[in-house]
Amino acid sequence: MESREPHLYTPAGTVADLSHSQEEDPLVDEPLIPDCALQSAIRREFQAVPTPCHAGLLSLLHVTYVVLSMCLAVLCVLKAGQEELCSSILGDVNGESAILFGKVCLWVLVALFTGFAQRHHSRTRIKGYLRFYRRMQALKHLPLAVHSTGNVLLLVVLAARLSPTVRTYMLLGIIGLELLAGLPCLICYTVKVMQFNRDQPAPDVSQEEHSHDIDITHVPTETGFREGSSLEEVMEKQADLIEYLKQHNSLLSKRLLNLTAQH
Incomplete structure (x- = not known):
């Protein structure tokens, strides 16, 4: 008669997944960068027009x-x-x-x-x-x-x-x-x-995001091609969005490095 022995090991990946969840879930749940901090950082990088x-x-x-x-x-x-x-x-x-x-x-x-x-x-x-x-x-x-x-x-x-x-x-x-x-x-x-x-x-995209947070009925700006819009206008809007996102990601990276250095 065979005796049933308790399992002395867990399936592969369970412990790793558990530790991974414990380490990364708090970082995902908690907002790393407040909106006011990001807006103030963007405002500090504002360059006046000297004309x-x-x-x-x-x-x-x-x-x-x-x-x-x-x-x-x-x-x-x-x-x-x-x-x-x-x-x-x-x-x-x-x-x-x-x-x-x-x-x-x-x-x-x-x-x-x-x-x-x-x-x-x-x-x-x-x-x-x-x-x-x-x-x-x-x-x-x-x-x-x-x-x-x-x-x-x-x-x-x-x-x-x-x-x-x-x-x-x-x-x-x-x-x-x-x-x-x-x-x-x-x-x-x-x-x-x-x-x-x-x-x-703040940049136009940032102002639009802020207006969306205040008024949920606000219709977002179209960045794709629509009937009646010129190709040059669409390309300018897309270039504006890409440049803003690059700046946004740069500020996020700096903030993350600061948080990592503090901990």
Whole structure:
């Protein structure tokens, strides 16, 4: 008669699974990173857009150019009795040529500013601020468009056979219209970028996640292709999401390393 002996061993993998469950379940159940800590870490890594100072300086130069151009036009081109003073300042260059040279220099400065702003706004798009990038896309190009349009009008005026007095008044009128159209664009751009730098918002994806937590009826943003949406828009949204997730994972890794070092 065979005696039944108790099993002295357990099936393979049982002890390992038990220890594995005891070690890892608390890590899974407990939140490793509070949302407030993650948001504060993202806010600390916020990089401000450094273009408001350049936009303000460009606005000041634009106003200075218009004022000096009017003075040159009145004193040197329209012959207000200051021919000797104009000759001592400008030399062999007449007043109209000096105004046109200044116009070309101002256009170059505006073009350089536009490229500089585009570079920094592209960085904000990579950082996850796609809505801000799109909102400022047209505004930061408007000053260059205004000055380029003014250049075309100046070429038309110079090509037309007008009397010197009429041509001077047309020149001043175009410069004045450029100031009225371009200066408000620069001021509006400066105000919006300064507000963005002051608020230091979280990336768009993070804001959407926060809004989902507050309002469960909120419809999530579509990142796939839908009818009526352009392929470029879909790719920009996907790039924004991928870049944000990379930053999110980097912050998670840093937090995990800190927790591991503490324990």
